[in-house]
Amino acid sequence: MNMRQLSLLAMAVFGFSACSQQAPGSIAGGPAELANMGEVYFKGYGCVKCHAIGGEGGTYAPDLTMVGFRKSSPWLDRWLKNPHAWRDKTVMPNFHLPDNVRHAMVAYLSEQKGQAWGKNRPWNAPAFMKDPLARGHEIFDMAGCDTCHGKGGQGGYPNNNVVGGLIPSLTMVAEGYTRNELLRKIEFGVVSTPADPSKPAPLLRMPPWGQVLDKSEIGAVASYVLSLDKNAAKQSQSDF
Ligand code: HEC
Numbered sequence: 719m720n721m722r723q724l725s726l727l728a729m730a731v732f733g734f735s736a737c738s739q740q741a742p743g744s745i746a747g748g749p750a751e752l753a754n755m756g757e758v759y760f761k762g763y764g765c766v767k768c769h770a771i772g773g774e775g776g777t778y779a780p781d782l783t784m785v786g787f788r789k790s791s792p793w794l795d796r797w798l799k800n801p802h803a804w805r806d807k808t809v810m811p812n813f814h815l816p817d818n819v820r821h822a823m824v825a826y827l828s829e830q831k832g833q834a835w836g837k838n839r840p841w842n843a844p845a846f847m848k849d850p851l852a853r854g855h856e857i858f859d860m861a862g863c864d865t866c867h868g869k870g871g872q873g874g875y876p877n878n879n880v881v882g883g884l885i886p887s888l889t890m891v892a893e894g895y896t897r898n899e900l901l902r903k904i905e906f907g908v909v910s911t912p913a914d915p916s917k918p919a920p921l922l923r924m925p926p927w928g929q930v931l932d933k934s935e936i937g938a939v940a941s942y943v944l945s946l947d948k949n950a951a952k953q954s955q956s957d958f
């Protein structure tokens with residue numbers, strides 16, 4: 719922790735602030751300050767016991783280094799309010815976070831678009847560069863495809879206002895898509911059509927991965943997705 723983070727922590731813990739003259743409810747220093755505060759809370763509340771960002775933290779739960787790319791702020795806010803309301807069987811605890819803490823964490827998490835890894839993305843380790851399928855699997859897990867499509871692409875993750883209420887599993891993709899169609903889908907993403915146009919649009923979408931992954935990364939993850947097969951997925955029901 720640097721000095722700035724320490725002083726933010728002191729503000730959080732002791733409830734005083736250098737900006738206490740400001741009107742109540744105003745955000746000290748604006749969005750950057752809010753995100754800094756969120757980082758302090760993220761560590762202070764023990765989120766790091768389960769989650770890692772930029773290689774620091776636990777590996778039990780999804781890596782959050784790219785969470786701000788794949789998940790929108792409104793969804794993050796909803797998830798942190800009560801994870802079980804979105805996915806009843808999730809093992810992530812409900813922290814009953816105060817609003818100001820939740821807002822700061824959402825600001826911090828929304829900024830996480832992969833930059834915390836710098837040039838050392840985990841799937842670029844030499845062992846993975848020799849094995850495109852293993853590299854694709856690592857991208858699937860670390861870029862967070864599994865946070866929507868499930869471990870091994872087996873599905874089971876909810877979305878609001880879509881037919882069937884679930885994000886598609888990927889174990890049948892090899893039957894429905896050519897490799898080129900698949901590459902395009904991953905590169906450009908898809909916005910799902912609402913099941914009921916009069917209700918709020920789905921909060922989760924297939925992200926346009928071409929914005930954060932290069933062609934070789936997209937190629938590797940596509941190879942992994944094409945290798946998924948329905949029967950193999952059935953055997954590995956292990957969830958987070
Ligand atoms: C006991 C372990 C645990 C702790 C502690 C924990 N989480 Fe989680 N979290 C999970 C698991 C497991 C998931 C995956 C959800 C699922 O599969 O149902 C998750 C999912 C998430 C997601 C969505 C991930 C994504 O990539 O889409 C976010 C955001 C998140 N957690 C943030 C937090 C924050 C912020 C804290 C601290 C306040 C926290 N978590 C504490 C276990 C944990």
Ligand code: HEC
Binds near residue numbers: 858861862864927943
């Ligand atoms: C934020 C959630 C989310 C994440 C993360 C995500 N996807 Fe998707 N994906 C979706 C949704 C939603 C759809 C369905 C889109 C639609 O309505 O057609 C989809 C569709 C797809 C499809 C087409 C499936 C079909 O049956 O038509 C493929 C392939 C796919 N995703 C691969 C990936 C890969 C590879 C990654 C990681 C690099 C990834 N997805 C990450 C939400 C996500």
